Structures are given as structure tokens and as C-alpha cells.
Amino acid sequence: MENSSKIFYAVLALAFLAGQGWGMATGGVEGLAFALFASLTIGGALMCIWERSVVRSAFSLLATFSGIAGFFVLLHSDYLAMAQLLIYAGGILALLLFGVMLTPPDLGERKLPRVLTGLGVFGAGFAWVSLKVAATAKWAVRDDAPVEVGTNAERIGLGFLRADQYVVPFELAAVVLTVALVAAVYIARRRPGDLVDREGDAA
């Protein structure tokens, strides 16, 4: 492992431990779970940017998607957590890995100064904006909001089916998904002329 990667992972591990301590101190068990999921999400994204190999980047997104599924559990959205795991961690990630397999590796593509500059610039921007927002924003949070208990998967399912709720967007989404998948197959297929051209190039 290169030295820069050693430093990066050491910093990541320290930030993870500090985050766990902060979560435990501010929110007890829920804070600990939040800190765990947050470090999975952010750490996975950082690793994705950092790693030279595209395969490692793709697999580090698994941590990001799982952490977000954990957030959904904490936010009482069990159906969404399940959908997140099935569709993102199961489907989209497999699709991205398929793309990784079909393209050649380019280990010299990651330039360390560029990565550090990007992280620095956007980190500074993020810090500045969040300080501004934290100082001025008033969130539309209801203090008298009812506490959510139990599961809402059944309500979501009924919402998809009832005509006065989401049945039209639901059907539209189904049509869009079908069209997009058929179009993806159409775009990605090999045309009869391609093979001939390739052979002509080689000869």
C-alpha cells in the first residue's frame, strides 16, 4: 500500500472513532447507530473517490448504499430501507460492476493532487455553506409531530394502488422503467456491422 493511502485510511479510522464517540455522547444508542451509518455512508464515498482501482471504488459504494439503508431504518422507513438494499446494493451496484468488467483498467488515471484539490475545495465550500445554514435556517419541523410507531409498508402499498393517491405515477414509473430497459438493451447491442469493422481494423 502506498504511503498516501496509509495516511488516508488512518485519518478515516480516526474520524470513525471520533464520530462514534460523538454519536454516543449526543444521542445514546440511537446516536451510536447514526454515527455508524454516517461513517459507512461518508467513508464509502470517500473511499470511492480515493481508490485507484475502479473495482474497489464500486465495492466501496456498497458501504455507502448500506449506510443509507440504515438511515432509512432510523427514519422509520422500513420499506424504503429494503428497497434501497434490493435495488441499489443488489441491482444498481451489480450493473455498475458489469460496466467495470467491460472497460479496461487505467491505474494511472487518479492524480493525487487533483483528488486532494477537489476534496479541499468542496470540503471548504461544504463547511462554509453549512456554517451559514446552521446560523440562519429555520427548518419546517413540527414540534407537535406525531411520533411514528411500527411499520408503514402497508400504507405505502395501499398508496400505490388507490386511485386518489399514487396509482398514476406508479403506472407511469412502470412504463418509464420498461421503456428505459428496452432502450438500454437496444443501445448496448452489437450491430451486425461492428464485428466486420473490428476485423477490418485488425487486418
Added chain:
Amino acid sequence: MGLEAYIAVSAALFCLGVVAIVVRRNVLYVLFGIEMILNAANINFVAFNHFQGGGLEGRMFAIFTIILAAAEAAVALAIVLNIFHLFNSVKPSEADLLRE
């Protein structure tokens, strides 16, 4: 954990997604970055929904975002394969046929 904590994580994930798109010279990282950005938006939808009470609107929106992200990933992968096939490269800057 309050709403602010979720918004902070979501904003950080959004920034990292933009960094992934800007910093790496590979079409696949553009896809990774887009997935991160969409996920950051989803966290916001669900968090606001949760802290507003028992409604479902934000969750429904998040579900539709996930559906469209799946469609987008499939089409984008097909486009990436075509770009590689045409230009023999996965660098976004080398796909410049329209520039001539």
C-alpha cells in the same frame, strides 16, 4: 438525532458525489457520483418526511427517485459501453465526435 444531522450527512454525500464526477477522468466515476447525489437527495426527502410527522409524500418521492435511478443506471451503462466501443477509451473528454 435531529433533522440537522441528517441534512449535514446528505449535504456531505452530495459534495462527495460532485467531487467524484469532477476529479476522476473516467466515465464510470460520473455514474458513481450521480448515484451518490441521488442518494443524498433521498436522505433529505425521507428525513424531512419523518420529522414532519406521519405523512408519506417524501417517502413516495424517494421511491420514485430510486425507480428512476435504476432506469438511469441501465441506460447510462449502455451509453458507457457504446462510448468505449466507439472511442476505445472511457475518458469523458475523448468522446468529442460532435465537436468537429
